[in-house]
Amino acid sequence: MKKQTVILTMLSSILLLSACHKEPSESQQEQTASNTQVSNPDVLPYLNIQTKPAEYALPFCEKKNCIDIYIQTISTKDAWLNRWITTDLSRVVQAQIDLKQNLSLQQAINAYVKKSDDWQQEFSANQPYRLHIQTRVASQRNQYVLLQLQVSSKQADVEVKERQYFFVADRKLQKELSILDVIQPKYRVAFDQIVQDTYQQWLKQQSHNVQQTAPKKLYWGQADWFFDGEGIGLHYRANEIVKDAKQLEIFLNKQQTEQMLQPDVFHTMF
Numbered sequence: 001m002k003k004q005t006v007i008l009t010m011l012s013s014i015l016l017l018s019a020c021h022k023e024p025s026e027s028q029q030e031q032t033a034s035n036t037q038v039s040n041p042d043v044l045p046y047l048n049i050q051t052k053p054a055e056y057a058l059p060f061c062e063k064k065n066c067i068d069i070y071i072q073t074i075s076t077k078d079a080w081l082n083r084w085i086t087t088d089l090s091r092v093v094q095a096q097i098d099l100k101q102n103l104s105l106q107q108a109i110n111a112y113v114k115k116s117d118d119w120q121q122e123f124s125a126n127q128p129y130r131l132h133i134q135t136r137v138a139s140q141r142n143q144y145v146l147l148q149l150q151v152s153s154k155q156a157d158v159e160v161k162e163r164q165y166f167f168v169a170d171r172k173l174q175k176e177l178s179i180l181d182v183i184q185p186k187y188r189v190a191f192d193q194i195v196q197d198t199y200q201q202w203l204k205q206q207s208h209n210v211q212q213t214a215p216k217k218l219y220w221g222q223a224d225w226f227f228d229g230e231g232i233g234l235h236y237r238a239n240e241i242v243k244d245a246k247q248l249e250i251f252l253n254k255q256q257t258e259q260m261l262q263p264d265v266f267h268t269m270f
Helices: 002-020 026-039 079-095 105-122 185-204 208-213 254-260 263-269
Strands: 050-053 068-075 130-141 144-155 158-170 175-177 224-227 232-236 248-251
Touching: 068 079, 068 105, 079 105, 079 130, 079 144, 079 158, 105 144, 130 224, 144 224, 144 263, 158 224, 185 208, 185 248, 185 254
Parallel strands: 068 130
Antiparallel strands: 050 068, 130 144, 144 158, 158 175, 224 232, 232 248
16 A cells, blocks of 8 residues: 555656646747857848838927938848948938938938028028938848948939939948958959949940049949849949939949959859
8 A cells, every 4th residue: 555655656746747847839949949040150140121110319390391301221130230221321311411420320310400400591492301211131142231222312402313322241240341342352453444444435425514524534442332143233323423424333244243253252142
């Protein structure tokens, strides 16, 4: 009898311990796997891109005509990329009023609002500024992200219906890339020749005034660059090279891109 009592007691203890220990749920297992990936520096966070309004504050407006600002941004699972996107938004806002400072997005918005207020105070009929920005990841190749910002704006009497800005980031190195970062030094002369030849062809199609005032040589080190399924390219916005000039895009085909890009960049990107 005592032996049976001991056995029953042991069985009860085992069942109790089994009930207390639960297998992790599927969502818990996914979270554990996700945490393991994030802790590994060679595994980049999955982006999971979500669109949302950018976070900034506008002053209270009692006027009939108030400043019109709307900035749509994106959020991802990559914290560094989110900060980089916000920095690029600040740069684009500043570019509308010819600023180039190390400002936060809110500080850039404040400077933009002040410019609008100053413009309205000059003359009662002057309309407030308008700025709409759409943000999207135009392309992503492994750790390389191409960010495209589309701008529609009106500052003073200058209205821009559509203007595009491109920025390229290396998520693995956590840095923004310029075209000089990816072109092999030994091919920069050859790349420059392609740029200059295309520029001269483009220049012939511009107005006489543009031809007279445009620079003879195009400096491309700080130009916006982008990539697609075939190769890389440079992008110059309308009026960027010289006033009243149209936009200019210079493409390299896949063969040229493979020859001139840093090998590790080409094989990772294409």
